[in-house]
Amino acid sequence: MAEWSIEEAEKLYGVSRWGGGYFTIGENGNVHVTPVPADPSIRIDFKAVLDEIRDEGVQFPVVVRFHDVLRSQVANLNTIFRDTIAEAEYNGQYHGVYPVKVNQMREVVEEIVDAGEPFNYGLEAGSKAELITVLALNTNEESLTVLNGYKDEEFMKLALLGRKLGRRIVVVIEKYSELTLLVKTAKELGIEPIIGMRSKMTVKGRGKWESSGGERAKFGLTIAEILKAARYLREEGMEHCFKLLHFHIGSQLTDIRSVKEAMTEGARIYAELHKLGFPLDYVDVGGGLGIDYDGSASTNESSRNYNMQEYVADVVYGMKEVCDQEGVPHPNLVSESGRAITAHHSCVITEIVGEIRSDMAEVDTTPVDGEHVFVRNIRELCETFDTQTNMQEVFNDASQWKEQAMDAFKLRVLSLDELGKIETLYWRIMIRLRDYYSTADYVPEEIQGLDYSLSSQYLANFSVFQSAADTWAIDQLLPVVPVTRMNEKPDVNCSLVDITCDSDGKIDQFTVGREITDILPMHKLKKDEPYYVGLFLTGAYQDVMGDMHNLFGRLNEVHIYSYDDDPQDFYIEEVVKGSSVQDVLEIMQYNPRAMASDVKRMIDRQISSGNLNPREAVKWTDFYENCLSGYTYMKTRS
C-alpha cells in the first residue's frame, strides 16, 4: 500500500482550503472544528460529536449547528469593518444588517442578534412575514432594520409601527409606486418614515447571480426615477426622510472587480445626490460577499478571488476615495452579508447505507458446450490481452460485442444466462483497462470515462432536495468529505446518490485536489462501522430552501456550543426534532389520525375474517402508528 498521510488527505479533500479557519483534518483523520479561531485551544473532534448524537438516540441524517461559528463570523465582519474604518480614517460608521432570508431559523437569527449586540448589528427583511419576524426580534434601538422587497400597504404600516416603537427602520423603495404608497400611508398615520432608495446598477456581478444587476434587474429605480422620487419627496416636504441609498448587484460575487466597480458607481450617485441637496446618512452596499466553496480562491462560480478583509477594504476605501474627490462627507456604511455570516456554521451529516456498482455481481463464465460465439469471443479477448496488445482496440471490441450481444438478446438469439456472462466478462476487461491506463501518460477520451462508469455510487441517507437544494437547482458545489477515516488511503471512487426516487437526487460534483471532478475518493464500507459523510457550508440558503420531495421532511438538528471546561470541548445545547411522517402528511392536507383509524379498521376486518389473530393485529396497528410518528428518513440502526 502506498504512503498516506494527513497532508495527502488535506491535499485531496482541501478541508482547510474551504474550512475558513473552522475546519481541519485532525491527526486521527477526523474532521476537527475550531469554532473560535481566535481561541485555538478549543478544538472539537467531529467524531466525538457524532458519538454523542448516537448515544442520545438522535437518528441520522442530522444538521449540526456550531453556534460559536455563527458568533465568530458576526464578530469577524463587524471587527474588520471597524478596524478598516479606523485605519482608513473614514468618518462614517458601519451599521451592518443580517438578511434573514439567508437563514430564517429562529435559533440562527437570535444567535446573530445576540452576537451582534455590541456592534449594533441589525436585520434585513424582504417580505411581510420576515418583517413581522424582525419587528419582534430586533429590539436594539441603535441598530438598523432594512426593508427590501416588494411592499403593500400593510407592509408600510408594519414599518411605521416599527418607527412608533422607536426603531431605526428603513423602507427601501424598490419601484416608484411604492414611494407614493409610503408617503400616503405615513401622512395618514402621522408617522415619519426613514426612506431608502434602491438603485438599479449598470455594473453586474459575475457568476450565477449576475441578473441582480444591469438594466433588466428586477429591483431598483433607474437614475431618472431616483431623481424624480427625490424631487417628489421635496414637494411633499419629506426630503429629510430620504436617508439611505441602496444597491445589491448579486449574491456570491466571484470577482473583486465587480465590488470595486459597484462601489465607484454607488459612491458617485451618493455624491451627486448630496450636491443636489439630498444629504444622505447611509449607503447600503447590499450582499454578495462570497464563500470559497471549492477552496480554489479563484473566480470559479463556487469560489471568489478575495477574502472578507479585501472586500471590506474595497468598500471602505472605494467610498472614501470618491467622497474625498467630490468633497462630500463620508456616509455611514451598511452591508447585508448573509451567505458570509451563515454558510460555515452548519453542515449535514448523512450515513452511507449502501453501495451501487455495475460490476458488483459476477456469474460463472467457464465455457460450456454449444455456447454462442459472442460469449466465446469476449472470453477469448478477456483471457488473451496483455500489455503488448493495442488497448484501444480491446476497448472497442469489448464495447461492440456487448452492444451486439444486447441486440442478439432482443432478437432471441442469446439467452439471459449468456448475456450475464458477457456482462461479467466485459466489466472484467474494463477494470483491467482502467488499471492499465491509471499510470499511463496519455489516456484516450473513451477510456477517461471508465473511471466514472466503474466508480461506485454511495447511497446516502438524505434528500438532495431537502438538504442541498442548490446543488440540484443551480449546480452549486458544496464541499463533501468523509467525517472520519481520512488518515486511511481512500480506496473507492464514488459519487453520492440520495434516497429519493428521483435520478436528479445525486451529488456528482466535487473538488478533488485542485480540480472539480465527478467522483470523490472515499473509503470501503466496513460491516460494523457506520461511514458518515458531511456536506459542509450548508448554513446559507441550503438550510432553509429545501422542499419535501418524496415527503422527506426536515432533519433532526443538533446545536453545539463549545465549552472549554468539558473534556471534549463541547456540549449539545439542544436537539430540535425534524419532521415526523405525520408532520409532512399534515402539510399535504392529510389527517394522520383518521388514516390510523382507517388502517385499524381494515386490520380489524382481517381479524373478523380469520386472516389475522388479535395479538398480531394489535402489533400491526401499533407498528403503523409508530411509523406515522417516526422520522421520514431510513432507520439505520435502533
Ligand SMILES: *Cc1c(COP(=O)(O)O)cnc(C)c1O
Ligand atoms: C439576498 C440578498 C442579500 C444577501 O446576499 P448574500 O450574498 O447572501 O450576502 C442581501 N441583500 C439583498 C437585497 C438580497 O436580496
